Amino acid sequence: MPITSLTPSQGTVGTTVSINGTALGTTVSVNFGGAVVTPTGVSNTLVTFVVPASAPCSGQVSVSTNLSNGTRTNAVPFFVIVRPTTTGLDESCLPAAGGAITVFGTGFAAGGTVNVGALTPVAFAAGGSNTAVTVTAPAHTPAGCFDTQQVTVTTAGGTGTAGTTLIDYYNAPDLTAATLTPDTGPAGTETTIADGACLISITDVTFTDSAATAFTGLPYTPIDETSIVTAVPAAAAAGAGAFTITTCGGTSGPAAFTVT
Template identity: 90%
Template sequence: MPITTLTPSQGTVGTTVNINGTSLGTTVSVNFGGAVVSPTAVSNTVVTFVVPSSAPCSGQVSVSTNLSNGTRTNSVPFFVIVRPTTTGLDESCLPAAGGSLTVFGTGFAAGGTVNVGALTPVAFAAGGSNTQVTVTAPAHTPAGCFDTQQVTVTTAGGTGTAGTALIDYYNAPSLTTATLTPATGAAGTETTVSGATCLIGITNVTFTDSAATAFTGLPFTPIDATSIVTAVPAAAAAGAGAFTVTTCGGTSGPAGFTVT
């Protein structure tokens, strides 16, 4: 039995493979499944070849060699690992602290890493779903209010094509430096919040009145990343209240408004 092992015993198209064994010095070609491949190096104990482009996308393939005397050696298995693809994400944005992220695609069952931009890759175990994987995305603080990171998956089969899955990281909004015009008025008063930061991608505006009643989902009109127009709820109790703003990055601190 001239062939004993393959190194490596799995890979993808283009992988360089060593056939290890004995009495291999007269090898003239390598049988890779139904393909006949010319070796790149031959010795009595090692024959080297490259997995051809005709290899199947995935699955087991038999490997043997043809000797100059017309005989064929024994066959050993090689496993072709599918190159992963990334088709989408369950989230479009994350806070700077990171968080749970599910990646959809194919070829994930072999295990590997989820790569978010140039951040530290996050490993996931083999044996799970072939079409989706959930990891905790790493933290990342954008230089501005938000930035966009490429998401790919790497397995033993390679790295999925870039450009198909993107995630935005958001810094939390802040009303610390904001002013309200007006800052007092009757319930139902329209007010302009200005001088804030990172009012981008707003998902909720809340007013909490003096009775600690929180009115969520208030209508608002964005002006720019520092300003919006909103209104005190008509049912708000008189006294000191406050607005907060929520984005993918988190919820701001309060900006006070006194209901008269």
């Protein structure tokens, strides 16, 4: 049995493979599945070759060598690992603190890493789903209110195509310096909240009245990333109340409004 093992025993197109064994010095070619490959190196105990472009996308193939006397050695298995692909995410945005995301695609069962932009890759174990993997994306603070990061998956089969799956990171909205015009009035009063920050992609506007009743999902009109127009709920109790604004980046602190 001239061939004893392959190093590595799995890989992708372009992988250099060492065939280990004995009496291999007269090898003239390598059989890789249905392909015949010219070796890149031959000695009595070692033959090297490169996995050809004709290799199947994934699966097991047999590897043997052809000797100069016309005989063929025993065959040993080599597993071709598929290059992963990414087709989508279960989230379109994350807060700066990061969070759980599920990446959809193919070729994940071998294990590897999820790569979010240039952030630290997140490892995931082999043996899970081949078409979905859930990881905790790392924290990232955008330079502005938000930025976009590409998501790829790397396994032993390679790295999926970049630029096809994207996620946005958002900084939290901020009403610390906000002004309300007016900032007092009866229930139902329309007011402009100005001088805020990152008031973009708003998912909720809430008013909490003096009775601690929270009115969520208030209608609003955006002006720019610092200002919106909204209104105090008609059922709000008199006294000190406050607006908060929620985006993918989180929920702002309160902006006070007194209901008269």
